Amino acid sequence: MKTLTLAAGCFWCLEAVYSMTRGVESVVSGYTGGHTPQPDYYSVCSGTTGHAEAMQVTFDPEVIPEDVILGIFFTTHDPTSLNRQGNDVGTQYRSAMFYRDEQEKEYFAAQIEKWQELFSRPIVTTLEPLGEFFPAEPVHQQFYDNNPGNGYCTFIIDPKVAKARRQWAEWVA
Template sequence: MQTLTLGAGCFWCLDAVYQRTHGVSSVVSGYTGGHVDHPTYEQVCAETTGHAEALQVTFDPEIVPEHIILGLFFTGHDPTSLNRQGNDAGTQYRSAMFYRDEDEKSRFAQIIEQVQTQIERPVVTTLEPLGTFWEAETIHQDFYSKYPTNGYCRFIVEPKLATARAHFHEWVA
C-alpha cells in the first residue's frame, strides 16, 4: 500500500473521487502544512494556522498506479489558481503536494513539469514537506456520500466527479 498527501482546495471534491477509485483503500480528509497542533476547521478557515485542507489517499499500486492517482488530483482542481478553487478562497485552499522524502518530492516535481506542458497558465501547485497530518472532523470524512443533496455537493462536487469519471472511466466508479 502507498499513501499520498495532496491538497486541492476543498477536500470534499477529491474525497468523493478517490472514494470511488478502484484500488483506493482509504481516504482521510485533514489539515497539514501549517504550524498549529490539532487545528479545527474554523481555525483553518480563518487562515491563522497555515494549514491546507488536504487528503491522505491510500491505494494499492498493483491495482491503481500512482500516475492515475496523481492524474485524478490534477483533473480534480485547477492547479493554476493560487489559493483559490472556485468560490473557495484562501491559503487553506492552495494546490499542494506534501512529500515524505526526496524520492517522492522528485516524482511530484516531475508530474508538475509534465502537467505544465499541457496547460498554458503557470501551474502554482506547491511542493511542501509533509509535517503532521491532522485528521479533520468526522463531518468532513466521506462528505459527498453522507450529504449528496447538499448544495455544494450538487453544484461543485458532482461536476468534478463527472469529469473524473469521463477522463478516468476505467478507474472511477
C-alpha cells in the same frame, strides 16, 4: 499500500472522487502544512493556521498506478489557481503536494512538469514537506456520500465527479 497527501482546494471534492476510484483503499480528509497544533475546521477556514485542507489517499499500486492517482489530482482541480478553487479563497485552499522524502519530492516535481503541458498558465501547486497530518472532524469524512442533497455537493462536487468519470473511466466508477 502507498499513501499520498494532497491538497486541491476543499477536501470534500478530492475525497469524493478518490472514494470512487478503483484501487483506493481509504481517503481521509484533514489538515497539514501549517504551524498550529491540533487545528480544527473553523481555525483552518480562518486562514491563520497555515494549514491546507488536504487529504490522504491510500491505494494499492498493484491495482492503480501512482501516476494515475496524480493524474486524477491534476485534472479534477485547477492547479494554476493560486490559493483558490472556485469560491474557496485563501492559503488553506492551495494546491499542494506534501512529500515524505527527497525521492517523493523529485517524483512530484516531475509530475508537475509532465502535467504542465495540459495548461496554458503555470502550475502553482506547491511542494511541501509533510509534517503532521491532522484528520478532520468526523462530519468532514465521506462528506459527499453522507450529504448527497447538500448544495455544495450538487453544484460543486457533482461536476468534478462527472469530469473524473469521463476522463478516468477505467478507474473512477
